Amino acid sequence: MMAPISRAWREGLTDLYLVGPTVLVLAALVFVPVLIVFVLSFTDYQLGDRSVTFVGFDQYVALFTDPIGRRAITNTLIYVAVMVPSSILLALLVATRLHGMAQWSPGLSRFLRAAYFLPVAATLVAMALAWQMMLHPSIGIVNMTLVRLGLPAPAWFSDRGLVIYTLALIGIWQTIGYNMVLFLAGLAVIPRHLYDAAEVDGVSSAWSRFWTVTWPMLGPTTLFVAVITATAGFRVFETVAALTGGGPAFASDTLVYALYREGFVYFKVGYASAITVVFFVFVALLTFIQYGLLQKRVHYR
Amino acid sequence: MASLGDSHILDLRHVSQTLGGNRILHDLSLGVAPSEFTAILGPSGCGKSTTLRLMAGLDRPNAGTVHMGGRDVTDDTPAMRNIAMVFQSYALYPHLTVAENIALPLVMRECKPTERVPFLGALLPGARDKLRDIGKRVRRIAAMLEIEPLLERKPGALSGGQQQRVAVGRALVRDPALFLLDEPLSNLDAKLRIQMRTELSALHRRSGKPFVYVTHDQTEAMTMADRVLLMLEGRVIQDGRPRELYERPAAREVAAFIGAHPMNLIDLPSPAGDADHPLTRLGLALPNHRGRITVGLRPEHLRCATAAADGFLKGRVERLEYHGRDTMVTLRLDGLETAVDLLQNAQASSLNPGDWVGLACRSTDVHLFDAETGGRLHPTPGGGT
Incomplete structure (x- = not known):
């Protein structure tokens, strides 16, 4: 005879039954791997080693003192600092223009939306090749045009001081479409009566209308766009791998590309794990700052 | 204006x-x-x-x-x-x-x-x-x-x-x-x-x-x-x-829109020369109108006649709705496809579904509209033409 189980127990078991599978899968696929990476970052483990030695913070010290490691970190920060604000600003500009254009030319507005969104949908590696052609130092269309106009023709991918900005430019081109769609969605839900109220209140120029209604009402959207774009910025990899391979002389090396090279080319798992943890901390910190500090200021409670 | x-x-x-x-x-x-x-x-x-x-x-x-x-x-x-x-x-x-x-x-x-x-x-x-x-x-x-x-x-x-x-x-x-x-x-x-x-x-x-x-x-x-x-x-x-x-609603649409209880609108033929027409029985005439008319009666202006035969219209009680102070009585009119509501003091009401009731109303509370255009018509007192 089974002993009757109490109601609390029964409900507890039901909860476990419902949540358990998800927790197990999450643990196996996310939490445990993260933990392993975290632990490995304190070792000198290389793929194939029969034993591991704990080296404490040595890998982190190496990453932050080694000129190549520091190069990767600063490059990533430059990339994010250039790409994120430009992408957000340009996407906002494009979205507001296209939103207005939908009033007098819906067809053209739709066509341009699709055009701006194309880079998001396209295969980045193929697109990167197109960029390589266009930015070719001597026979690329960009430099040929510049030369014809009597301007200097920069070596977009081989100039060490320039290459990371070139990649940031491609990053902007690549993310504008996605951000534009998010902003368009944000613009579409701004209640029309707020613009009416602003007009009645004497907010007459497009400029003050933007600052009185549009910008404040886009606050939550902008925060979301900033978080998404910053995360994408820190993750930059495809363009580096397809166009420069981190070169010339590590001038376009980034955190994720370095992590790939150290981990999957040199099999220095410990070092790659340390890079991963640093990358993770950057993204987590940024997201925390953005959500923790700005959340309250964009939802107006 | x-x-x-x-x-x-x-x-x-x-x-x-x-x-x-x-x-x-x-x-x-x-x-x-x-x-x-x-x-x-x-x-x-x-x-x-x-x-x-x-x-x-x-x-x-x-x-x-x-x-x-x-x-x-x-x-x-x-x-x-x-x-x-x-x-x-x-x-x-x-x-x-x-x-x-x-x-x-x-x-x-x-x-x-x-x-x-x-x-x-x-x-x-x-x-x-x-x-x-x-x-x-x-x-x-x-x-x-x-x-x-x-x-x-x-x-x-x-x-x-x-x-x-x-x-x-x-x-x-x-x-x-x-x-x-x-x-x-x-x-x-x-x-x-x-x-x-x-x-x-x-x-x-x-x-x-x-x-x-x-x-x-x-x-x-x-x-x-x-x-x-x-x-x-x-x-x-x-x-x-x-x-x-x-x-004094200027049109049938106004009459139908205004009022806490919707006005009863009854479509009737022209009263001209009809001594038994409800309007004639109310003592109203429309000497200058020939077409069909719509009679507007507010539920709060309708009363039960003392005897069923006395009313200008006759109907059978279909439904009673208790509202506290008042009771809303819905009548199915005799010989017409229309139902009308009338508002009665709840205390005084002793009606039951199925009862025959005659309707009474002050002639000044009757609104008349042209059935075609919906415009207000102005009756003159006096029966027949």
Whole structure:
């Protein structure tokens, strides 16, 4: 005879039954791997080693003192600092223009939306090749045009001081479409009566209308766009791998590309794990700052 | 409509408006008298909000002109017309505090663009005095509306009624020439709506400004307004005091729209030469009318005749609805496909379903309309022709 189980127990078991599978899968696929990476970052483990030695913070010290490691970190920060604000600003500009254009030319507005969104949908590696052609130092269309106009023709991918900005430019081109769609969605839900109220209140120029209604009402959207774009910025990899391979002389090396090279080319798992943890901390910190500090200021409670 | 033209605060002259291929307004002319509370009443989609937006200057009419104080303001912005508007959804700026919301129209009107720059603007000479003066006026309005404790809060933290007051405050603060209110009470719960009705009426009296109040709720229009414009399908069907709309509806549509209980409308043939016609039995005649007619009878004006045979119409009780003070009796009319309602004192009522009842009514409470056009007909006393 089974002993009757109490109601609390029964409900507890039901909860476990419902949540358990998800927790197990999450643990196996996310939490445990993260933990392993975290632990490995304190070792000198290389793929194939029969034993591991704990080296404490040595890998982190190496990453932050080694000129190549520091190069990767600063490059990533430059990339994010250039790409994120430009992408957000340009996407906002494009979205507001296209939103207005939908009033007098819906067809053209739709066509341009699709055009701006194309880079998001396209295969980045193929697109990167197109960029390589266009930015070719001597026979690329960009430099040929510049030369014809009597301007200097920069070596977009081989100039060490320039290459990371070139990649940031491609990053902007690549993310504008996605951000534009998010902003368009944000613009579409701004209640029309707020613009009416602003007009009645004497907010007459497009400029003050933007600052009185549009910008404040886009606050939550902008925060979301900033978080998404910053995360994408820190993750930059495809363009580096397809166009420069981190070169010339590590001038376009980034955190994720370095992590790939150290981990999957040199099999220095410990070092790659340390890079991963640093990358993770950057993204987590940024997201925390953005959500923790700005959340309250964009939802107006 | 009297041609008071120049004594009006605002006039719409022959305005037409088409939105997305649909004609909303066609050749509409109306005026707003000074210090009057005008209600524009009508079902949704009748063009009343469109009319208000034209008055405000938020939209430009496709044809016709808007005049204020004898001047053509068709191309003027709302701010140039110095009108204030309260929106159904309040339309407060969620990122600004209550005080900033109320101050915004003043800041926009009185401060130069450079003085409006956050923080730095206040450092400019003169700006500080201006802002202090604006702050003083905002607090005065807030005190009047009893929202002083809320001044530093954001609209998101306020209840519907409080937001409503803030919206009214933002309209009041600039001392406008004309108040426009677009269904301002429809987002409030029933109890608050009644309270705000009283407050808005009081506010209108105190301010002495003309109010134009758009609503689909006849109770709001009838209780608050000095004058009601009943709109249907883009046209003003009747323009008059609330009492006129109830007692002398100009058309069948008005009769059907106005009244707490819907009016009974009975389609009948012409009474000419018919001694047994219900109208003739009521002692009314229509010597100049030949076609079919619609007889309008308000449930509250109908009585039961002492004997079933005495009434001008006869019917069988179909349903009784108890309302507390009154009972609504639904009768199926003898020989007609129509049912009528009559309102009876609940205490006096001793009817049961299936009873035969004769209907009685004062002949002055009978409304007659042309069955074709819906226009009001004027009967003469005396039976037969």
